[in-house]
């Protein structure tokens with residue numbers, strides 16, 4: 226729903242405090258004035274102090290002033306002393322994350338919220354680029370998110386910029402590529418990036434796409450929870466896991482021809498859970514899926530979801546989901562899923578985790594956007610059973626230690642990457658025979674070590690013997706993690722999960 230619509234609905238329904246998570250104060254303030262319905266907007270900000278604006282006459286009744294008498298605590302105190310002062314007003318407080326640290330402010334806002342619940346015609350709107358909801362206010366606050374620009378809006382912003390700057394018009398292809406690159410950014414960010422790009426060269430061209438991409442990566446990283454991962458990995462870089470690769474290829478056909486697929490009656494793919502032994506290619510599959518689908522990949526840092534305020538974790542997750550949907554089509558990679566929901570499902574699971582989990586499940590269940598989730602997990606036993614039920618993910622795969630045929634492929638891939646010229650002389654079967662119980666990561670490590678040793682010893686080629694020597698020096702995963710691996714295997718068999726390998 227558009228922010229404007231949300232604002233108007235919530236305000237008219239008497240929700241006491243609305244919290245808008247935004248960088249774009251001016252734009253949001255403008256929207257608030259549009260839906261204010263002749264109310265007076267009493268606004269306060271750190272930099273400009275307090276002012277009152279009438280949306281009946283569209284003029285300042287009192288222009289913003291900053292002095293001792295307009296400190297927020299004093300303003301709120303004054304308002305509370307006379308209900309009439311709050312009647313038919315919108316109390317707009319900017320820099321909310323800073324002022325909510327003040328307990329007096331929190332207490333006054335709570336009092337105002339209570340009066341609103343009892344019928345006072347007023348609405349408090351808090352603006353801040355980060356969400357910090359104090360416990361005392363939690364039940365009065367509704368979080369709203371500023372909406373992202375859709376594709377058409379972005380094209381409009383670019384065209385406006387070109388016109389204002391008197392630049393040459395773009396080809397339709399460049400306009401489309403640029404608009405896609407800008408997905409997930411705010412109007413302010415898009416305009417700043419356009420200005421940056423235009424200042425480099427006389428006009429906007431294809432060269433600027435990588436600049437936009439780089440800047441967008443930084444903007445997304447700064448938002449704290451998602452990260453755009455650069456992808457070099459291709460599906461052919463994965464040795465084995467044939468069933469999973471075939472499955473991903475089928476989904477790629479759907480994602481790349483979404484409109485046709487939908488018209489044909491195909492459901493929008495939701496995502497996949499890949500669980501199993503560490504170092505066996507789960508992350509590799511997540512990245513290869515993005516390159517196969519030809520879409521960006523966003524990694525969700527589960528550890529960073531947890532915030533210090535009540536409701537913050539959920540809000541972080543919602544923010545991440547919202548951003549991923551704005552960038553879609555994309556892959557949303559939830560790495561180490563078990564970390565987010567550990568302890569759930571067991572008795573007395575932590576309340577925050579439970580709610581976080583609820584938000585995630587509902588989203589997965591109802592999702593219609595082209596944000597394809599690839600969740601990876603090392604330990605499926607830590608995941609709540611609800612997550613494994615049908616309808617959440619399209620499929621759940623188990624990735625085990627590579628079979629001998631798979632080890633051969635993995636050796637081939639990693640040797641070819643570094644010493645293609647030596648490949649013909651290397652006896653792969655000898656290497657495969659000596660690496661039972663080695664993970665893909667172990668095999669990569671062995672090849673790397675052999676190559677480095679051969680170089681250090683002044684050899685001009687890497688031989689089978691060099692690699693065998695490196696194998697001897699390496700403890701396989703199955704030796705290091707014998708017990709947990711056996712337990713895991715049993716667990717997967719019990720749950721009858723689909724094996725990613727043939």
Ligand code: ADP
Nearest residue numbers: 463464503504505506507508509635665666669
């Ligand atoms: P995890 O299952 O823990 O996510 P990764 O995908 O991160 O494991 O694997 C670590 C590294 O090991 C990869 O970057 C890759 O180089 C190598 N590797 C693991 N499995 C395979 C595989 N099946 N084929 C090729 N390389 C692999």
